[in-house]
Amino acid sequence: MSSSSRHILTAPAWPYANGPRHIGHVSGFALPADMFSRYQRMAGNQVLMVSGTDEHGTPIQVQADKEGLTARELADRYNRVIAEDLHGLGMSYDLFTRTTTRNHYAVVQEIFKGLYDNGYIFPKTTMGAISPSTGRTLPDRYIEGTCPICGYDGARGDQCDNCGNQLDPVELVNPVSRINGETPKFVETEHFMLDLPAFTEVLGRYLRGRQGEWRPNVVKFALNLLDDMQPRAISRDLDWGVPIPLDGWRDNPAKKLYVWFDAVVGYFSASVEWARRSGDPEAWRAWWQDPDALSYYFMGKDNIVFHAEIWPAMLLGYSGQGDKGGTPGSLGALNTPTEVVSSEFLTMEGRKFSSSRNVVIYVKDFLERYDVDALRYYVAVAGPENQDTDFTWSEFVRRNNDELVAAWGNLVNRSVNMAAKNYGAIPEPGDLTDADRALMERSRNAFAAVGAELGRSRFKNATTEALDVVRDANRYLSDQAPWKLKDDPDRVRSILYTALQVVDDAKTLLTPFLPNSSQKVYEMLGGEGVWSGMPEIQEVSEDGGPDYSVLTGDYDTRARWESAPIRPGVPLAKPTPLFKKLDTSVVDEELARLERP
RNA sequence: GGGGCGGUAGCUCAGCUGGUCAGAGCAGGAGACUCAUAAUCUCCCGGUCGUGGGUUCGAGCCCCACCCGCCCUACCA
Known part of the structure; x- marks a missing residue:
């Protein structure tokens, strides 16, 4: 049935490195992506399945502080744990890497520069908090106070756990630092914004062209977002992240790219890393630049906005194809997703999964007891x-x-x-x-x-x-x-x-x-x-960086999608x-x- | 508040662009068989497809309203 061999990129969402995975997590992105990939390989297609752990951002930093570790140490630990979970599940990644590699930093910065040079990134001054005693930036989640909406007094700077609303720390009543209890000082701070409104036209054409192909809820959801596109902050007052590759910013220890920005680039950076490790550094181009190549992204429904909207916008902007035009970055124009496959959520015995309430079964525990x-x-x-x-x-x-x-x-x-x-x-x-x-x-x-x-x-x-x-x-x-x-x-x-x-x-x-x-x-x-074929964990090294482990494997096996005579x-x-x-x-x-x- | 998804036999779910679409598996009942991890096979029982309207010759499948569950997002401040 399948006529010719095609290049197919399988892009399962990047698990966040703040804890082990439970079966709810992996049912949404990992297992569907693996079943899809195994089938496509058997059907004779050239599959590249890449992913890794998403390791930057405030939640990692907060948890690391709580455990008396550096963010890097915490990320190292859970990168390993998650890689073992996925290994146990038999996830046939060509490369499962992480966002703390030098390669990833370089590729993220390249994408940033391409977008910046094409005018899709601009600076904006907003209010941010610093700690008066240390002078360090105080990330939103380090601040708590009384919620201005519901009056709950344990609200965090970015969100109220009681009413669920997202907050700006400036709005909190009686804000205090969770580190030392002092009152944060709010000062003007400059951030970079991704100009999403400048993709309204091109994204509209892109998404309308996908109607009838993608699952309808994904297209509908994404099209609906177009009605109210807002610029989105892509930097953060935090020292744990990818540096901003501009003079005057590059060495700023307290300002990094917002974690979501670097995480979505991971699909691409991991492809580049895979190519380099395969011995042909240009090999990624067959999946990212060949117009006949296909790409499938697998994630839970909470991630649709990043994969159906923001990541396509970034790819189009880098390629000089946003509403404001531009020229492709130095790597050339990149393909947008063929399909965004979103899963709904798994619940556990009628309730939401909850690690803190122990309504959960972790992958590791599951696999110790069952096949x-x-x-x-x-x-x-x-x-x-x-x-x-x-x-x-x-x-x-x-x-x-x-x-x-x-x-x-x-x-x-x-x-x-x-x-x-x-x-x-x-x-x-x-x-x-x-x-x-x-x-x-x-x-x-x-x-x-x-x-x-x-x-x-x-x-x-x-x-x-x-x-x-x-x-x-x-x-x-x-x-x-x-x-x-x-x-x-x-x-x-x-x-x-x-x-x-x-x-x-x-x-x-x-x-x-x-x-x-x-x-x-x-x-x-x-x-x-x-x-x-089954994946294996390999220790790898990187010029100028620490060694780390990846998941990879040889999936060029005898399995073919056809009846073979016994x-x-x-x-x-x-x-x-x-x-x-x-x-x-x-x-x-x-x-x-x-x-x- | 806005947007999205779902609400189909006791249970878990299939039902594409409206006309054998009222289904599958399990559970329950009856029977057959013995190769097999007491597995397998056959038959039966079982639903006014969330509620109320509407469009149509004809609607789980289209439209409107409402109820319930879930996801995303916003705001009054």
């Missing part, structure tokens, strides 16, 4: 694709037991077991009946159907259709009942051959969701080597179960863990 494929499957078939969905332990156990173990695992087990026991090998079929041919044709045809759903990031539909093949195969075995045909060995061999061919097809269809168990089935049926004669051993059946008592155990400090 990664069980989680991947759950997110694929029951994740927050079109609407908020609830994760419940009972549903997780049920899906695992009824669908993975009883339907798919059992099909593999009964088919391989019968063949192994009777022949010790994939049998040579006799004459095939209509029923045999119909089932094999049915699973062959599923590649187009499931592939079409995967290409549109419709994972629920894709999983369901793949499972339908499994159910049909189980039905076929029950109908044909080879165990009753001891006196017709030809027929038995044909039946088992047919079943094994469909098992082989189904394992291919399920590979994007269940790469680990598909690898097992692949080996069970005589496959050798890596069927579906080979009679290949030896078969008695199969071992693909999945572990879970006792229903785990539901109570896990529920008891929730809300226990």
Whole structure:
């Protein structure tokens, strides 16, 4: 079905390095992006999947202070934790890096300069707070006081936790520093603004051109924002961030680029870093400048504005294509997103995930107790694709037991077991009946159907259709009942051959969701080597900077999105179960863990 | 306050541009089988598609209002 090989950039959102990831996080960006990427690679496309940890900004600084660490130390810790979470999930990143690399700084500054030179960034004077005793800038979140809106007296400078409104610290009644209790002094401070109104026209054309392609809620949401575009601050009074690359600013220890600005550039900077590490520093251009290249961004719905509005604006501005024109920056014009795929939110047993209330299950803890494929499957078939969905332990156990173990695992087990026991090998079929041919044709045809759903990031539909093949195969075995045909060995061999061919097809269809168990089935049926590649953590170095670790891998594997004929004669051993059946008592155990400090 | 998404069988959810669209899985009931991790297969039960209007020959699917849940965002100050 897919005609020619294309370059496809997969851009999963950058997790913020302030703590471990829970399954709500990864259900929104990481797992969908990985399933999409694995499918696209199998379909023969050249996928580049890049991301990393987002490590700058006030929340990191605040938390670091609280723990007596530097921001860098805190970021180092959670970069490692998150990389291990994603590694455990089998996320097939070509590069998972971080925003504290020298490469990232340089690329961010290049994008800034391109925008600046084209007139899309301008300075503006606003009011900001400093600490009278130290003379240092006091970031918004370090200030608390009485909320001017609801009267709550624990409001922070940037937001009131009681009424949820965003605030300007200048508005707070009786503001005090959270560091030492002193009263901050408000002084004039200069910041840079991104001129978003200067992209209204071009973004409007861009977004209207995406109608019918993107999920409608994303386009609608973004188009609606165009009605009231405001310049957005891109610098911050904080020393933890990327320096502003202009004379007089570059060395200012207290003014850095606002974290969101550097974070969205990460998709691009990581591509550049990947190219350099691959040995061809220009290789990124195939994904960012070829007009036929495609790019897919995966994130939670709270991030639509950055990916459907601000990042396209930055790319257009850098490329000299905003409403005020300009010329492309020194790297040349860059592609805007082909599609912004936004997920809704996962809830936990009917409630919002909450680390502080312990309404949460972290990736690490999950993977210590359960198989990664069980989680991947759950997110694929029951994740927050079109609407908020609830994760419940009972549903997780049920899906695992009824669908993975009883339907798919059992099909593999009964088919391989019968063949192994009777022949010790994939049998040579006799004459095939209509029923045999119909089932094999049915699973062959599923590649187009499931592939079409995967290409549109419709994972629920894709999983369901793949499972339908499994159910049909189980039905076929029950109908044909080879165990009753001891006196017709030809027929038995044909039946088992047919079943094994469909098992082989189904394992291919399920590979994007269940790469680990598909690898097992692949080996069970005589496959050798890596069927579906897994990421690895590598220590890397960078000229002039500290060493750090990245996630990368070789995903140029044997997996192809097509039915591959099985080979009679290949030896078969008695199969071992693909999945572990879970006792229903785990539901109570896990529920008891929730809300226990 | 503004914008967006969702509200479909007991449960979790599919239903594209309006006309076999009233579905799937699970749960519940009955039966078949024994190759398989007591798994599998068959049949049955089950919904006035949030509420109230409207458009249409015909509406979960379009329009209006309202109710509920969630997301983003603003302001009176």
